[in-house]
Amino acid sequence: MLTLERATELNATMVTEEHLILHARNVCYAMGAMAKHFGEDAEHWQAVGMLHDYDYEKHPDEHLQHTKEPLLAAGVSEEDVRAILSHGYGIVNDVLPETNMEKSLFTVDELTGIIQACARMRPRGITDLEIKSFMKKFKDKKFAAKCSRETILQGCEMLGMDVRDVAEICIEGMKEHAAEIGLLGSEG
Numbered sequence: 627m628l629t630l631e632r633a634t635e636l637n638a639t640m641v642t643e644e645h646l647i648l649h650a651r652n653v654c655y656a657m658g659a660m661a662k663h664f665g666e667d668a669e670h671w672q673a674v675g676m677l678h679d680y681d682y683e684k685h686p687d688e689h690l691q692h693t694k695e696p697l698l699a700a701g702v703s704e705e706d707v708r709a710i711l712s713h714g715y716g717i718v719n720d721v722l723p724e725t726n727m728e729k730s731l732f733t734v735d736e737l738t739g740i741i742q743a744c745a746r747m748r749p750r751g752i753t754d755l756e757i758k759s760f761m762k763k764f765k766d767k768k769f770a771a772k773c774s775r776e777t778i779l780q781g782c783e784m785l786g787m788d789v790r791d792v793a794e795i796c797i798e799g800m801k802e803h804a805a806e807i808g809l810l811g812s813e814g
Contacts, residue, residue: 628706630654633673636700641683650676651807652738652800653731659799660730660792671727674709677702678731690714717777723784733781734796737789739773740764741797742809751811752804757794764789 633654641647657675658668681692690711697707711721712728713735723729744763745752763769782789804810 627667627670628673628677628702630669630673630676632701633676636697636702637676637680640680643683646679646683648742648807649738650679651803652742653678653735655799655803655807656734656738656741656796657727657730657799659795660734661727662799663795664726664730666727671730674706674727675731675734677706678710678713678735680710689718691718716780723781726785729781729784733778733785733792736773736775736777737781737793737796738800740770740778741793741800742807743770743773745800745804745809745811749811749813752797752801752807752809753811755797755801757790757797760793760797761790764793 637647637650641650654672654675658672661668661671677697679689680697682689685692693710694707697710698704708721709725709728709731711719712723713731715721715723715732723732740763741752741755741760744760745755748755748759764775767775778789778792782792785792800807800809
């Protein structure tokens, strides 16, 4: 099974831009929290989250088209590669998210962008971010406008969960790693 250590090593061979590394970590920790919610292996889901944008930095216009073969060759399982590919559903491919892991990755990829933007505006970063504050920003389409609310809502529907509940799970998962993901805030 893919470990977080191995996923981090593989990701480092392709991803060097700090903002993309931070995004990978945000998704990684949100995925760990979603795994716990579903009673699954948190580290395994974190590893998949860490690798989800494996080819993005080098191939932004061909995202996920340079992922499958290299990751399979590196020993990543078909199941994990499929999960990674599924976060591009309806955007860059037609790999429908089917498992809870795939549906979670599809949802949290965009969701963590809004969570990160919210946390960065707060003196204490994510450490005291509450769902009420997040939901206000989520409803404001001009805030973190590049993060697709439609994709997030589609993912939540796939999961059979309310966006509020998914966001709360992800915020809590990211809070545990606030220092590592740069979300302690100016007073943190």
